[in-house]
Ligand SMILES: Cc1cc2nc3c(=O)[nH]c(=O)nc-3n(C[C@H](O)[C@H](O)[C@H](O)COP(=O)(O)OP(=O)(O)OC[C@H]3O[C@@H](n4cnc5c(N)ncnc54)[C@H](O)[C@@H]3O)c2cc1C
């Protein structure tokens with residue numbers, strides 16, 4: 187095992203929202219920061235528009251290490267995004283804050299889990315504003331009926347709605363709802379060096395061919411590299427080494443040279459995602475040093491998602507342009523028309539008409555040809571129901587099975603509660619009504635059982651009895667380890683998580699820097 191002489195001020199593991207945002211204030215303060223990322227840069231050119239450029243069809247969907255699913259999804263082995271910028275490279279850019287009430291304890295959601303955010307919305311608010319500025323989010327203030335208080339306007343205004351978005355907007359308005367333009371991390375400015383969004387149909391699940399999506403690999407990370415960040419792609423971290431209440435070294439497997447290496451740092455930020463971070467903590471046996479270690483790997487959440495497609499008599503998107511633009515939050519905290527479940531339900535968001543080639547790639551060729559004319563007449567609504575934190579939903583290690591880098595196999599068990607499923611059904615009913623009012627002839631509903639919104643597993647909280655991280659995202663029992671990605675969430679809320687991961691990482695980073 188080779189050694190390296192430098193001791194970094196900060197080592198960050200994972201270059202997604204948690205890792206990149208935690209790194210930023212330290213790099214800007216002139217600290218020596220090393221970012222270890224198992225993936226590589228995703229090239230940006232016209233190949234990003236190909237049908238096989240959707241994330242799970244690319245080499246950037248990694249099964250090293252493979253995650254085995256014991257219960258909760260059809261593919262029994264799943265991977266996750268592995269590239270510089272993490273899942274942000276392929277994400278949809280939707281940048282919503284949690285609602286103020288999401289950070290308070292809601293007994294109907296939390297049940298007996300003991301989940302409790304140790305932060306108020308007011309504490310996070312300035313960091314939401316900073317995250318929106320760093321991601322240059324385009325949005326409209328005052329139109330989302332559940333919008334929490336804001337200290338700033340969005341950095342960029344929303345764009346005009348496309349034809350397909352206006353169609354769905356009318357449907358929602360005919361139902362008496364208040365649809366609003368989704369805040370999006372996309373570049374619409376023509377006055378700087380980055381390209382302006384071309385409103386193509388391949389955004390969510392694809393990397394942006396022209397770098398107009400404000401993902402971390404297009405915006406923040408290149409800026410940090412210019413300011414002195416050291417980034418090591420192809421570095422698969424295998425162990426965090428502890429000595430006397432501190433992580434003193436990080437071991438990684440260099441995927442290019444197939445060698446094991448060690449680096450040393452004074453502070454370590456773990457941001458390998460909700461599956462990856464729990465994996466590393468358990469395989470390094472650090473849960474055993476944490477007085478709240480019993481929750482490490484537990485309370486995995488992923489939202490209870492589905493899609494309602496409306497099939498329209500005429501092609502809703504003849505210009506074939508970007509239209510993932512609308513949100514509907516009237517059902518977020520429940521709705522008088524919904525009897526079960528009472529209380530919080532979740533959000534609805536417009537989805538792109540899927541590119542025909544992508545559908546063909548997922549179904550047999552003959553069926554793809556028959557389905558093509560129908561797909562062109564579809565537009566969708568994504569259902570995001572809040573799922574409950576449950577003790578039995580967990581990741582665990584199978585020490586007998588090891589991957590190429592020597593890591594024990596991670597096994598996932600996840601089952602939705604009755605309440606989760608009922609909330610999704612209620613949202614599905616609302617979405618079908620919107621589609622019909624928009625003029626859809628028929629609707630098609632499908633559930634989504636991916637882990638693309640994986641949350642929890644190393645949750646934060648006010649006490650060690652119920653949480654492994656304190657309010658600064660510090661791993662209890664170790665003075666210099668912070669866990670700052672999606673794993674820190676005590677509850678899932680029902681909006682896309684990236685902006686909250688970013689805000690929490692920025693907050694934790696500044697607190698650690700001042701320590
Ligand atoms: C297709 C898709 C669309 C999405 N759309 C949206 C959206 O519109 N809005 C939104 O808010 N959210 C969206 N999400 C969810 C959002 O992208 C994730 O919640 C978020 O990126 C998670 O950030 P993270 O920092 O926790 O982890 P990640 O982004 O997963 O980053 C973790 C990083 O750690 C690296 N890593 C893992 N293990 C190791 C290891 N052992 N050694 C070294 N590196 C390691 C990974 O390669 C990865 O780069 C989407 C997700 C997907 C997949």
Ligand code: SF4
Pocket residue numbers: 372373382383384385386387388389390393394395396397398399400508
């Ligand atoms: S819609 Fe805009 S930001 Fe999204 S992939 Fe296309 S060009 Fe890029």
